[in-house]
Amino acid sequence: xxxxxxxxxxxxxxxxxxxxxxxxxxxxxxxxxxxxxxxxxxxxxxxxxxxxxxxxxxxxxxxxxxxxxxxxxxxxxxxxxxxxxxxxxxxxxxxxxxxxxxxxxxxxxxxxxxxxxxxxxxxxxxxxxxxxxxxxxxxxxxxxxxxxxxxxxxxxxxxxxxxxxxxxxxxxxxxxxxxxxxxxxxxxxxxxxxxxxxxxxxxxxxxxxxxxxxxxxxxxxxxxxxxxxxxxxxxxxxxxxxxxxxxxxxxxxxxxxxxxxxxxxxxxxxxxxxxxxxxxxxxxxxxxxxxxxxxxxxxxxxxxxxxxxxx
Numbered sequence: 001x002x003x004x005x006x007x008x009x010x011x012x013x014x015x016x017x018x019x020x021x022x023x024x025x026x027x028x029x030x031x032x033x034x035x036x037x038x039x040x041x042x043x044x045x046x047x048x049x050x051x052x053x054x055x056x057x058x059x060x061x062x063x064x065x066x067x068x069x070x071x072x073x074x075x076x077x078x079x080x081x082x083x084x085x086x087x088x089x090x091x092x093x094x095x096x097x098x099x100x101x102x103x104x105x106x107x108x109x110x111x112x113x114x115x116x117x118x119x120x121x122x123x124x125x126x127x128x129x130x131x132x133x134x135x136x137x138x139x140x141x142x143x144x145x146x147x148x149x150x151x152x153x154x155x156x157x158x159x160x161x162x163x164x165x166x167x168x169x170x171x172x173x174x175x176x177x178x179x180x181x182x183x184x185x186x187x188x189x190x191x192x193x194x195x196x197x198x199x200x201x202x203x204x205x206x207x208x209x210x211x212x213x214x215x216x217x218x219x220x221x222x223x224x225x226x227x228x229x230x231x232x233x234x235x236x237x238x239x240x241x242x243x244x245x246x247x248x249x250x251x252x253x254x255x256x257x258x259x260x261x262x263x264x265x266x267x268x269x270x271x272x273x274x275x276x277x278x279x280x281x282x283x284x285x286x287x288x289x290x291x292x293x294x295x296x297x298x299x300x301x302x303x304x305x306x307x308x309x310x311x
Contacts, residue, residue, distance in 0.1 A: 006165065006166065006167050007092060007166040007167060007168075007170045007185070008091065008092050009089050009090065009091055009092060009170060010089070010090050010091075010092065010095045010170050010171070010172045010177065010182075010185075011088050011089055011090075011170055011171045011172065012078070012079075012082060012088045012089075012090055012172050012174065012175055012176065012177075013088070013171055013172060013173050013174065013175075014079075014082065014083075014088065014174075014175050015175050015265075015268045015272075016173070016174075016265045016268055017265045022083045022084075022085075023083075025083055026080060026083040026084050029076060029079065029080060029083070029276065030080055032276050032277065032280055033072060033076045033077075033080070033276060035280050036068065036069075036072045036276060036279045036280040037069065037072075039280060039282075039283030039284065040065040040066075040068045040069045040279065040282070040283055041065075041069070042283065042297060043061065043062070043065045043282075043283045043286065043287065043293070044062055044065045044066070046287075046293055046296035046297045046299075047059075047061065047062045047065075047296070048062070049296060049299060050292070050295070050296035050299065052292055052295075052296070053292060053293070053296055056119050056134040056139050057116070057119055057120075057123070058292075058293075059139050059143070060112060060115060060116045060119060060139070060142075060143065061116075061286055063112055063143055063146070064109065064112055064116070064245075064282060065282070065283070067105050067108055067109045067112065068109075068278075068279035068282055068283075069279075070101070070105045071102075071105040071106060071109065071275065071279055072275060072276055072279045072280075074098060074101045074102045074105060074176075074275075075098065075102060075175070075176040075275050076275065076276060078090065078098070078176065079175050079176065090177065092162075092166070095172070095177040095182065096158055096161075096162045096177075098176055098177045099157070099158055099161060099162075099177045099178060099179065099182065100154045100155070100157075100158040101154070102176070102177075102178065103150075103153060103154040103157050103158070103179075103201075104150045104151055104153070104154035105150065106150075106274075107149070107150040107153040107154060107204060108146050108147055108149070108150030108151075109150075109249065110150075110204060110205060110208050110249070111145070111146040111149050111150060111208060112143075112146045113208065113212060113242075113245070113246055113249060114208040114211050114212055115142045115143070115145075115146060116242055117211070117212040117215040117216060117242065117246075118142075118211075118215055119134060120215065120216075120219060120239050120242060121215040121216075121218055121219055122134055124219045124222050124223065124239070125218055125219065125222045153200065153204060156196075156200060157179065157197050157200060157201070160192075160193040160196055160197055161179055161182055161183060161193060161197065164183075164186035164187070164188050164190065164193060165186065165187045165188055166185055166186055166187060167187040168185065168187055169185055170185065171185075172185070174268070175268065176275075178271075179194075179197050179198075179201075180267075183197070205250065209250055212246060216239070216243065219239060223236055241285050241286045241290065244285050245278075245281075245282055245285050245286070248273075248277070248278040248281055248282075248285075249274070249278055
């Protein structure tokens with residue numbers, strides 16, 4: 001048997017089948033990333049500055065903006081770096097950190113969508129008891145639980161992936177370190193790690209999706225019992241933004257992790273929707289049809305932009 005040197009650095013090969021498009025992709029993704037950062041920072045500023053938005057729904061929306069900022073920043077800056085001509089290498093520790101934070105923030109966001117669905121369920125089905133059920137302590141416990149659960153989930157996946165020896169090829173055929181791209185490079189049998197990882201990701205996603213569907217089934221039944229058309233529209237409008245965000249978040253995850261052999265290009269495009277497009281769209285989804293958020297955003301702009309003629 002030949003001796004192999006332990007891998008200390010991985011080479012990210014980038015998005016498949018995009019050779020020669022680096023400059024165009026750099027400007028496209030940097031523009032989308034800038035919009036993601038700006039939109040989520042504005043949502044956070046609006047929630048923090050407006051006392052009308054200091055409610056459980058906007059508390060969880062603020063958490064979602066924080067996660068979107070971190071989630072997109074886990075993979076996009078490194079991708080922009082090598083698209084601009086810098087090294088495509090990433091250290092072994094950097095690759096492990098990227099995989100950890102990607103799954104930590106992604107799983108936390110999945111749990112957060114479930115908590116937000118529960119919040120809407122309580123608001124629509126038990127409106128008179130809403131402030132009692134969703135008090136500050138309950139909201140803090142739920143938010144902390146999403147953080148802790150996501151961290152445990154990511155620790156399990158990262159440990160399974162990087163406890164294996166890596167001593168052969170160091171070329172990751174992807175634009176960031178994710179389990180399907182890194183595991184095949186291991187010098188040991190990966191079947192156990194592969195089964196546990198994909199089962200873990202799939203089980204968490206499907207369980208949360210099931211709980212969300214149960215919540216919205218109950219919400220739909222409650223809305224159908226409202227007699228006035230205006231009341232039904234108002235109740236549905238509070239849930240439509242969350243449903244749209246869930247579709248944007250769960251669609252890519254289901255397609256990527258439940259397909260046996262997805263094409264590399266299709267996987268990269270879908271992953272990009274999950275990593276960059278969904279975090280960019282969330283501020284638009286939650287603000288365009290929400291009068292309170294739009295009013296708070298106008299106040300933020302009025303405070304930051306001085307009126308014409310002022311010194």
